[in-house]
Amino acid sequence: MCPGAVSTSATAYREAWRRALEDPEGFWGERAQALTWERPWERVLDASHAPFYRWFTGGRLNTCYNALDRHVEQGRGEQAALIYDSPVTGTVARLSYRELRDQVARFAGALAAQGVARGDRVIIYMPMVPQAVVAMLACARIGAVHSVVFGGFAPHELAKRIDDAQPVMVISASCGIEVQRVIPYKPLLDEALELAHHRVGRCIVLQRPQVAATLVAGRDLDWSEAVAAAQPAACVTVEATDPLYILYTSGTTGKPKGVLRDHGGHAVALAWSMEAIYAMQPGDVFWAASDVGWVVGHSYIVYAPLLAGCTSILFEGKPVGTPDAGAYWRVVEQHKVNALFTAPTAFRAIKKEDPAGALIARHDLASLRTLFLAGERCDPDTVQWAQQQLRVPVIDHWWQTETGWPVAANCRGLTPLPVKPGSASVPVPGYDVRVLDDSGSAVAAGTIGNIVIRLPLPPGSLPTLWQNDEGYRDSYLARFPGYYLTGDAGYIDADGYVWIMSRIDDVINVAGHRLSTGAMEEVLAGHPDVAECAVIGVGDALKGQLPLGLVVLKAGVARPHAQLRQELIERVRQQIGALAAFRHVAVVTRLPKTRSGKVLRATMRAIADSQGYAMPATIDDPRALEEIAAALRPLGYAEGVRT
Ligand code: COA
Ligand code: AMP
Numbered sequence: 001m002c003p004g005a006v007s008t009s010a011t012a013y014r015e016a017w018r019r020a021l022e023d024p025e026g027f028w029g030e031r032a033q034a035l036t037w038e039r040p041w042e043r044v045l046d047a048s049h050a051p052f053y054r055w056f057t058g059g060r061l062n063t064c065y066n067a068l069d070r071h072v073e074q075g076r077g078e079q080a081a082l083i084y085d086s087p088v089t090g091t092v093a094r095l096s097y098r099e100l101r102d103q104v105a106r107f108a109g110a111l112a113a114q115g116v117a118r119g120d121r122v123i124i125y126m127p128m129v130p131q132a133v134v135a136m137l138a139c140a141r142i143g144a145v146h147s148v149v150f151g152g153f154a155p156h157e158l159a160k161r162i163d164d165a166q167p168v169m170v171i172s173a174s175c176g177i178e179v180q181r182v183i184p185y186k187p188l189l190d191e192a193l194e195l196a197h198h199r200v201g202r203c204i205v206l207q208r209p210q211v212a213a214t215l216v217a218g219r220d221l222d223w224s225e226a227v228a229a230a231q232p233a234a235c236v237t238v239e240a241t242d243p244l245y246i247l248y249t250s251g252t253t254g255k256p257k258g259v260l261r262d263h264g265g266h267a268v269a270l271a272w273s274m275e276a277i278y279a280m281q282p283g284d285v286f287w288a289a290s291d292v293g294w295v296v297g298h299s300y301i302v303y304a305p306l307l308a309g310c311t312s313i314l315f316e317g318k319p320v321g322t323p324d325a326g327a328y329w330r331v332v333e334q335h336k337v338n339a340l341f342t343a344p345t346a347f348r349a350i351k352k353e354d355p356a357g358a359l360i361a362r363h364d365l366a367s368l369r370t371l372f373l374a375g376e377r378c379d380p381d382t383v384q385w386a387q388q389q390l391r392v393p394v395i396d397h398w399w400q401t402e403t404g405w406p407v408a409a410n411c412r413g414l415t416p417l418p419v420k421p422g423s424a425s426v427p428v429p430g431y432d433v434r435v436l437d438d439s440g441s442a443v444a445a446g447t448i449g450n451i452v453i454r455l456p457l458p459p460g461s462l463p464t465l466w467q468n469d470e471g472y473r474d475s476y477l478a479r480f481p482g483y484y485l486t487g488d489a490g491y492i493d494a495d496g497y498v499w500i501m502s503r504i505d506d507v508i509n510v511a512g513h514r515l516s517t518g519a520m521e522e523v524l525a526g527h528p529d530v531a532e533c534a535v536i537g538v539g540d541a542l543k544g545q546l547p548l549g550l551v552v553l554k555a556g557v558a559r560p561h562a563q564l565r566q567e568l569i570e571r572v573r574q575q576i577g578a579l580a581a582f583r584h585v586a587v588v589t590r591l592p593k594t595r596s597g598k599v600l601r602a603t604m605r606a607i608a609d610s611q612g613y614a615m616p617a618t619i620d621d622p623r624a625l626e627e628i629a630a631a632l633r634p635l636g637y638a639e640g641v642r643t
Contacts, residue, residue: 011415012414012415013414013415013417013426013429014415016276016411016414016429017426017427017428017429019429020429020430020458021429021430021432024044024045024430024456024458025043025044025045027429027430028044028045028055028268028430028458028459029041029044031268031269031271031272032044032056032059032264032268034268034271034272035061035066035267035268035271035307036061036065036066036070037059037060037061038060038061038062038237039058039059039060039237040058040059041056041057041058041059041240041264042057042058042059043056043057043058044056045456047456050455050456051455051456051473051477051482052464052469052472053455053456053457053463054241054262054265054463055240055241055262055264055265055268055459055463056240056241056264056265056268056459057239057240057241058239058240059239059240059264060237060238060239061237061238061240061263061264061267062140062141062143062235062236062237062238062263063140063244063263063266063267063303063307064104064108064137064138064140064141064235065141065235065237066267066271066307067137067140067302067303067306067307068081068097068100068101068104068137068306069101069235071097071282071306071309072097072098072101076097076282076283076309077096077097077098077101078097078098079096079097079283079309079311080094080095080096080097080311081095081096081097081099081100081306081311081312082094082095082100082130082133082311082313083095083285083311083312083313083314083335084129084130084314084316085313085314085315085316085317085331085334085335086128086129086315086316086317087316087317087322087323087327088177088178088179088180088316088322089177089210089316092334093130095130100130100133100134100137102232103130103134104134104137104138104141105138105141105232105233105234106227106230106231106232107131107134107135107138107226107227107230108137108138108139108141108142108232108233109230109231109232109233110138110226110227110229110230111138111139111142111144111169111204111233112142112230112233113226113229113230113231114169114202114204114221114226115168115202116139116142116144116168116169117142117143117144118142118143118144118236118238118242119143119144119145119242119243120144120145120167120168120169121144121145121146121147121165121166121167121168121246122135122139122144122145122146122147122167122168122169122170122171123146123147123148123149123158123161123162123165123167123169123170123171123200124136124139124146124147124148124149124170124171124172124292125148125149125151125158125170125171125172125185125188125189125192126148126151126171126172126173126176126185126206126292127151127173127175127176127177127185127316128176128291128292128314128315128316129173129208129314129316130314131173131206131223132148132173132292133292133301133302133314135171136148136245136292136298136302137302137306138233139245140244140263141233141235141236142233143236143238143242145165145243145244145245145246146244146245146246147161147165147167147245147246147247147248147258148245148247148292148293148297148298149161149248149293150291150293150294150579151176151183151185151291151293152293152513152577152579153293153576153577153579154188154573154574154575154576154577155188155189155191155192155195156192156195156574156575156576157256157519157575157576157577158188158189158192159192159193159195159196160248160254160255160256161248161256161258162192162193162198162200163196163197163198164248164255164256164258165246165258165466166198167198167200168200168201168202169200169201169202169203169204170189170193170200170202170203170204171203171204171205171206171223172185172186172189172203172204172205172206173185173205173206173208173213173223174186174205174206174207174208174210174211174212174213175208175210175211175213177316179318179321179322182210182211184211184213185213186205186211186213186214189203189205190216200219201219202219202220202221203216203219203220203221204220204221204223204226205220205221205222205223206223206224207222207223207224238263239263239264240262240263240264240265241262241263241264241463242262242263243260243262243263243466244262244263244266245261245298246259246260246261246466247259247261247295247298247401249295249400249402249514250507250514250515250516250519251475251505251507251516251518252505252506252507252516252518253516253518253519254516254518254519254521254522254523256516256519257465257468257471257475258466258467258468259295259401259402259404259462259465259466260462260463260464260465260466261298261404261460261462262463264459265458265459265460265461265463266303266404266459266460267303268459268460269404269405269430269458269459269460269461270299270303270304270307270308270404270405270460271304271307271308273304273406273428273460274286274304274305274307274308274310275308275413276411276413276414276428276429277397277405277406277409277411277412277413277428278339278341278370278372278412278413279339279369279370279412279413280305280308280310280338280339280413281310282308282309282310283309283310283311284310284311284338284339285310285311285312285313285335285336285337285338285339285367286300286304286305286310286311286312286313286337286338286339286341287312287313287315287332287335287337287339287340287341288300288301288305288312288313288341288342289313289315289319289328289340289341289342289346290341290342290343290375290512292314294375294401294512294513295399295400295401295404296341296374296375298404299404299405300312300341301313301314304405311335313331313335315331318349319342319346319347319349319350320349320350320352320353324353324359325349325350325353325354325359326354326359326360326362326363328340328342328346328350329359329360329362329363329365330363332363332365332368333363333364333365333367336367337367337368338367338368338369338370339368339369339370339371339372340368340370340371340372341371341372341373341374342371342372342373343373343374343375343376343511343512344373344375344376344378344379344382344396344512344544345375345376345511345512345542345543345544346512347373347382347385347386348382348541348542349542351382351385352542357388357389360389360390365390365392368390368392369392369393370392370393370394370395370412371386371390371392371393371394371395372395372397373386373394373395373396373397374396374397374398374399374406374424375509375512376509376511376512376544376545377500377501377502377509377544378396378421378422379422380421380422383396383419383421383422384421387419393410393412393416393419394419395409395410395412395419395425396419396421396422396423396424396425397409397410397424397425398424398488398498398500400486400487400488401514402461402462402476403431403457403460403461403462404460404461404462405428405460405461407424407427407428407431407433407453407486407498408424408425408426408427408428408433408498408500409424409425409426409428410425410426411426411428411429414429420493420497422499423493423497423498424497424498424499424500425497425498426496426497426498427496427498429458430458430459431453431457431458432453432454433451433452433453433492433498434451434452434453434483434492435447435448435449435450435451435452435490435491435492436449436450436452436480436483437449437450438450440480443491445491445492445493445494446491446492446493446494447491448489448490448491448501449489449490449491450479450480450486450489450504451486451488451489451490451498451500452480452483452484452485452486453483453484453486454482454483454484455477455482455484461484487503487504487505487507488500488501488502488503488504489501489502489503489504490502506518506601508537508545508547509537509544509545510537510540510543510544510545510546510547510579510580510581511542511543511544511579511581512544513579515547515576515579515580517534517535517536517537517547517601518535519576520535520547520549520572520576520580520582521533521534521535523571523572523575523576524549524551524568524571524572524585526571526575527551527564527567527568527571528554529553529554529557529559529564530551530552530553530554530568531552531553531554531555532551532552532591533549533550533551533552533591534549534550534591534599534601534604535547535548535549535550536548536550536601536604536605536608537605538584538605538608538609538637539608539609543581546581546583546584547572547580547581547582547584548584548585548586548608548632548635548637549568549572549582549584549585549586550585550586550588550591550604550628550631551564551568551585551586551587551588552587552588552589552590552591553587561587564587565585565586565587569582569583569585584635584637586628586631586632586634586635587631588624588627588628588631589627590621590624590627591624592604592619592620592621592624592628593619593620593621593624594616594618594619594620595618595619595620596618597620600616600619600625603616603625604625604628607625607628607629607632607637607638608628608632608637608638609637610637610638610639610640
């Protein structure tokens with residue numbers, strides 16, 4: 001749908017949106033001039049292998065050069081590139097563009113000295129410390145492909161990513177810090193390396209003062225020793241289409257998808273997004289309160305702010321508890337943050353502890369121009385509360401790990417549009433967003449359907465999955481030929497605004513973290529007493545959604561259910577990680593299914609959330625639904641459902 005109904009005064013936005021689709025080569029070719037290329041591209045958009053599209057083929061550049069060296073050479077060397085603010089360690093540190101460039105060059109030299117070369121994969125499993133950013137940029141500097149794994153994932157999940165990416169090295173740290181809890185990372189890494197089939201020859205470990213990691217002789221190197229012995233490495237130019245990173249994300253199965261990102265298209269899209277969407281200029285201070293382990297952290301803590309010459313905040317803390325719900329406002333005031341980007345969950349947590357905004361009122365937030373929210377559906381109440389408290393525009397915008405940058409947003413740097421709470425605003429230039437029904441026909445404005453993006457996707461979006469073209473085609477392109485399937489359901493209203501309502505698959509979103517119920521089902525099914533299971537996402541006032549497990553036990557299992565439930569909860573924590581927040585599991589005698597054996601997950605979700613539901617015509621045994629409702633009530637769900 002063309003966002004043509006958007007006010008006719010929205011000229012800059014409308015013009016950019018139209019041109020990006022009608023003349024993508026002209027539009028993106030101009031945007032690419034903002035970067036430094038070692039060799040210009042031959043084709044802006046290469047459709048020779050459609051539906052696999054490539055951007056800027058033939059061009060050569062280095063992303064790290066564009067993010068750091070270029071700014072130093074152009075006189076921005078003394079400006080802060082990164083401000084590390086860590087309430088959990090009581091640290092605030094400032095790294096200028098020159099200092100960050102020098103640290104990255106040295107660490108890149110350390111990687112090269114260990115034999116890491118262009119195209120090699122390097123896994124980074126680190127907490128929110130500047131060295132995580134240094135490690136990412138150092139890989140980019142020498143053309144190695146990084147794959148950052150969120151620190152909250154358990155060894156089993158880390159091992160899956162090691163096996164898929166086949167890294168030559170893992171970079172980690174001795175610990176992470178969760179509010180007041182120190183979490184040793186090295187034992188988790190050691191376990192993952194044991195579990196993985198792929199053998200990793202080298203690890204570099206940052207020793208943090210809170211915990212000293214035990215290093216394995218012959219395999220593990222101390223970060224500071226590796227750096228002390230290293231010479232700075234120069235930037236290695238790569239093809240624009242070469243991989244910059246792999247970021248694993250949850251799909252419907254337990255096997256995560258390796259989203260691939262290239263160098264050229266990524267740098268062009270991200271640099272432009274800073275001015276067009278976030279209205280940031282070089283020298284402005286941008287704070288994405290996320291984690292480098294997620295796509296938001298990759299794009300808007302690391303690459304985009306640096307490509308755009310901004311100062312980026314790296315915050316090692318939480319919206320509440322470090323030390324209180326005023327932490328965000330302290331950071332905004334202290335570092336004169338111009339734009340804050342976080343997940344709605346963070347705001348719900350702050351609102352819960354400081355409903356009247358007393359802690360907000362204690363701080364001077366004059367520098368703050370805009371609040372951006374993404375990562376999960378944002379309820380209108382949260383948008384309105386944030387607007388009242390902060391008195392700045394609150395912009396919900398929608399994107400995914402796959403796209404790497406926003407698909408729908410209120411482009412503040414083009415034409416600010418009116419805010420409609422609950423909507424992610426309009427398609428960003430480069431994205432042709434449509435809504436199709438299950439047969440592939442376009443639906444009328446306001447009608448819910450499958451949200452798709454007409455191919456080609458713009459620069460910066462995934463060109464494919466890591467070494468898995470077939471998986472890319474099957475997961476995203478096969479359902480509606482000519483379109484990319486986002487996996488989200490929603491509608492576009494008569495004004496062209498996009499409303500994201502839910503997922504069409506078994507992906508859930510817990511506190512802005514994307515998780516697969518399929519992966520949790522695999523873990524539950526692995527318990528020796530479980531015959532069958534299902535995991536569904538249920539509504540939660542704070543975290544948006546929480547996973548809830550339903551298990552059927554094998555015949556003859558007579559152990560107390562309370563003990564079994566505890567074991568299952570612990571199992572998910574151990575195998576996926578605490579971030580799954582898996583706390584609810586009910587034992588039932590059967591799962592509701594269709595006569596062909598398909599588990600009725602959507603109906604169970606509706607029951608758990610006390611929504612109305614129609615008895616599925618194809619249900620095998622209606623009594624199974626009654627049992628589900630009865631089993632969920634003691635857990636605080638399905639209370640409004642009377643069967
Ligand atoms: N390493 C180890 N463990 C981690 C971790 C990490 N990097 N990140 C989270 N965990 C653990 C937490 O300690 C917690 O463990 P617990 O169950 O033992 O308490 C669990 O994983 C869940 O963590 P989290 O989702 O952070 O929930 P919380 O209850 O600790 O905090 C909020 C609640 C709302 C403060 C928090 O969810 C939050 O800040 N949400 C915003 C998320 C966000 O910004 N997402 C970015 C996407 S844009
Ligand atoms: P991730 O890949 O982890 O960034 O998660 C992407 C998914 O999060 C999307 O497919 C949506 O389901 C959800 N999501 C992200 N941003 C929004 C938003 N602004 N509104 C609604 N859902 C969102």
